[in-house]
Structures are given as structure tokens and as C-alpha cells.
Amino acid sequence: MESSAGRRILLLLGPTAVGKTDVAMALFDRLGGSEGARLISVDSTMVYRGMDIGSAKPSPAQLERYPHALIDIRHPAETYTVADFVSDADAQIRAAFAVGQLPILVGGTMLYAKRFVEGIAALPVADPVVRAELEAAYRHQGGLVLHNQLAAIDPAAAANIHPNNSQRLIRALEVVRITGQALSDQWDELNGPGAVTRLGATVFGCAIVPESRSVLHARIAQRFAAMLDAGFVAELEQLRADYEAGARWPSLRAVGYRQGLSYLAGECDLQTFRDQATTATRRLAKRQMTWLRSWPDLWQLHSGAPIDLADAILKRWPELDAR
Numbered sequence: 001m002e003s004s005a006g007r008r009i010l011l012l013l014g015p016t017a018v019g020k021t022d023v024a025m026a027l028f029d030r031l032g033g034s035e036g037a038r039l040i041s042v043d044s045t046m047v048y049r050g051m052d053i054g055s056a057k058p059s060p061a062q063l064e065r066y067p068h069a070l071i072d073i074r075h076p077a078e079t080y081t082v083a084d085f086v087s088d089a090d091a092q093i094r095a096a097f098a099v100g101q102l103p104i105l106v107g108g109t110m111l112y113a114k115r116f117v118e119g120i121a122a123l124p125v126a127d128p129v130v131r132a133e134l135e136a137a138y139r140h141q142g143g144l145v146l147h148n149q150l151a152a153i154d155p156a157a158a159a160n161i162h163p164n165n166s167q168r169l170i171r172a173l174e175v176v177r178i179t180g181q182a183l184s185d186q187w188d189e190l191n192g193p194g195a196v197t198r199l200g201a202t203v204f205g206c207a208i209v210p211e212s213r214s215v216l217h218a219r220i221a222q223r224f225a226a227m228l229d230a231g232f233v234a235e236l237e238q239l240r241a242d243y244e245a246g247a248r249w250p251s252l253r254a255v256g257y258r259q260g261l262s263y264l265a266g267e268c269d270l271q272t273f274r275d276q277a278t279t280a281t282r283r284l285a286k287r288q289m290t291w292l293r294s295w296p297d298l299w300q301l302h303s304g305a306p307i308d309l310a311d312a313i314l315k316r317w318p319e320l321d322a323r
Contacts (some may be wrong), residue, residue, distance in 0.1 A: 007097055007201035008320055010313070012106040013042070013292060014208035015220045015285040016255075018303050021058055023208055024106040025066045026310035031102055031321065034067070036094040040089055041070045042107025042116075045254045047085075048076045050239055053232045054256040056223065068106075076239065076251040085112045088118050093199055100318060103201075110291035111160070111168075117203060130177050134170045143169060154182035155163055167250045204317050206257070206299040207292045208309065215303075220281045224256070224274065233270075236260040255280045 010027070014020045024039055031037040041047070045055040045099060049072045057063075057071060069092045074080050089105065089112075098101040105116070138146055143163035150172055151158035161168045172183045210216035239252065240261065256277045263273035292298060301312055315322050 007199075008102055008317075009093060009198065009201045009203045009319075010102060010104045010320060011042075011113060011117070011203055011205045012104060012313075013205070013298075014108060014207070014303075015210070015216060015288040016108050016281055017056070017223045017285065018208045018210055018216065019219075019306065020106050020108065020208055021056075022306035023151070023309045023313075024104055025058075025062070025314065027104055028066050028182070030307075030310050030314060034101070036100075036102060038092065038101040038103050039066060039068045040092045040103055040105045041068045042085075042097075042105050042109055042112050043071075044080065044085075044112060045251070045257075046071045046107075047074045047080050047252045048072075049074065050076060050235070050242065051251065051254070051257065053227050053230050053235045054260065055254070056227070074251075076265070079250060082111055082115045083107075086116050089116055090199060093201070097199075097201070110288055114295075117198070117205070126171075127174065127178055131170065131172050134173050134177075135166075138166050138170060139294040142223075146170070146173060149173065150176075157183040159290075167253070170244055204320060205295070205297065206301065206313060206316075208299055208303050209289070209292065209300045211302050216285055217282055220285065221278055224278050224281065227256070228274070232256070232260065233263075236264055240264055241320040255284050299321055 012020055012024055012027075028034075028037045028039055043055065045051055046057050046068075047070060048055075051057070058066065058068060063071065069087055070085070078234070089094055093103045105113070113135075134146070144168055147158060147161070147163035150161070150169065153211060154172065157172050161172060163169065174184045175181075210219070236257065239257075252258065259268075259273055259277040259280060262268055262276075263270065268276065292300070299316065301309060304310075
């Protein structure tokens with residue numbers, strides 16, 4: 001069992017399709033497998049069972065060899081909040097420390113990573129009346145109107161929430177109405193990943209970034225084509241069959257799934273689905289890169305061969321491999 005002295009946490013981030021999972025698996029091998037490392041997913045879609053191909057979830061064979069905590073832990077009808085993630089990640093990290101493993105948090109859900117690093121406030125529970133009012137306003141007035149309302153009250157929170165992200169937008173306005181305070185004022189703000197101590201451990205933050213936007217766009221297009229070849233449409237059909245009300249669930253508003261459900265509903269053809277999903281993924285990657293650039297002390301390294309990147313990380317922070 002490892003003592004509290006010298007504990008480390010590796011936070012491995014990056015935009016979608018950049019190759020984070022492959023690098024994490026290479027690190028897992030370099031550290032001696034499950035004896036030396038524990039992989040913890042930082043992904044808001046991979047938490048859901050049955051959402052496999054469209055979330056780029058590691059394959060069953062990969063998960064058997066490289067187990068990831070916080071994958072397949074929720075039914076798609078269930079809500080999984082950032083507070084849930086922080087609590088679950090903390091529990092996994094404590095369990096890793098108890099057996100001498102290095103926790104490797106890997107993913108691209110930047111809000112999860114940011115709140116893990118900076119802390120999360122004890123926000124109020126949802127108010128059914130306020131929530132119903134805001135949901136009705138979103139349906140009738142649209143996201144842009146509500147986003148403008150939030151921007152007038154809490155510009156810091158609005159800057160990190162897209163008008164089309166109804167779940168986060170409504171929640172931010174709900175918190176403001178219930179507490180009378182801006183959401184951004186209620187976070188326990190600390191420093192960036194490279195300067196943080198959490199759970200008595202030093203957090204080493206790094207990000208895999210593309211050499212250029214065109215390279216990442218090509219990877220996104222290639223990956224989505226591979227998803228279609230792997231049976232993404234069949235996965236969507238199964239989800240729709242299994243979960244009749246699914247189109248209204250936050251889980252199925254994820255990039256790719258939202259556009260796919262429109263295709264199954266006959267609202268667009270296959271090529272339009274492909275184009276819309278690819279465009280939405282590019283926009284997601286752009287937002288992720290904006291988050292990464294805004295974090296101080298976050299080491300960025302260009303995408304490349306996974307084993308080379310794993311070695312570069314261990315060379316930069318040799319204490320990660322000090323077991």
C-alpha cells in the first residue's frame with residue numbers, strides 16, 4: 001500500500017479524435033498494467049451503456065485488457081452530473097492509491113476535468129417549478145434568448161455554455177434563480193492542472209493536441225466513416241427500439257447521436273446525417289481546444305505514435321513511474 005507522500009494523478013486531455021485513449025493504453029502498458037496504473041474515463045457519453053460506437057468507446061476486447069473506470073455505469077435514461085463525476089472519480093482515485101496504482105484520468109469532457117481540478121460547489125438541488133418554467137421558455141423562445149439572459153447575469157458561465165446545450169443552460173439559470181448568485185461565483189476556484197494538489201496528490205496535467213486543424217478534421221471524418229462501417233446506424237436503431245422516449249434524454253443529445261436520431265426519424269438522408277455529425281464534431285473539438293488553451297500550466301504535446309507520447313510524458317515527469 002502506498003503512503004500519502006509522493007502520490008500522483010495524471011490528467012490526460014485532448015480534443016475528440018486526437019488519440020487520447022491509445023496514449024492512455026500505452027501508458028498503462030509502460031506502467032506495468034493494472035499493477036501500476038488505473039484508467040479512469042473523463043467522458044460524459046461513455047458513462048452510458050449501449051452508447052458504444054458513437055461515443056468511440058474502447059472495444060470490449062480493449063476494455064478487457066485495459067479496464068476503464070466510469071464506463072458503462074449508467075442507463076441512458078439516467079442523468080449523470082458533473083458532481084456525480086467528481087465524486088466517482090475521487091472514489092476511484094482513493095481506490096487506486098490504496099493498491100499503489102497511478103490514477104490516469106483520460107478523456108475530453110472538459111467541464112468534468114475542470115471541475116475535478118478546481119473543485120465543485122455544493123449547488124442546490126433542482127427546483128421542479130423553476131425547472132419547468134425554464135424548460136418551457138427554452139422550447140418556446142429558444143436557446144439564444146435564454147443564453148442572452150444568462151450572459152447578462154453571469155457572463156463567465158455563459159462563455160462556457162453553448163446556447164444549444166439546453167441541460168447546462170437551464171441548470172445555470174436555475175441556480176441563479178434559486179440562490180440569487182451567479183453560478184460562476186459559486187465554484188471553488190483554484191489554479192490550473194499543473195499547479196494543483198488534490199486528495200493529497202499532485203496533479204500532472206497534459207493535453208494531446210493536433211499538429212493542425214486540418215489534420216484533426218481529417219481524423220474526425222475518418223473516424224466517423226469508421227463508426228458508420230462499424231454499425232453506428234444499427235446502434236442508433238437499437239437504442240431507439242430499447243428506449244422509446246430516448247430522444248428527450250440528455251444522453252442522446254450527444255454529438256452524433258442527436259443527428260443520428262434525426263436521420264432515423266426521416267428528417268434527413270444518410271449523407272446529410274454524415275455531414276451534420278462531422279460538422280458538430282468539429283465544433284466540439286474547437287470548443288475543447290478553447291478550453292485547453294485557457295488552462296495555465298497545462299503541458300501540450302502534438303499527436304503522434306501512442307508509445308512515443310507515453311514515453312514523452314514519463315520522461316517529462318519521471319516521478320509518475322516512481323513505484
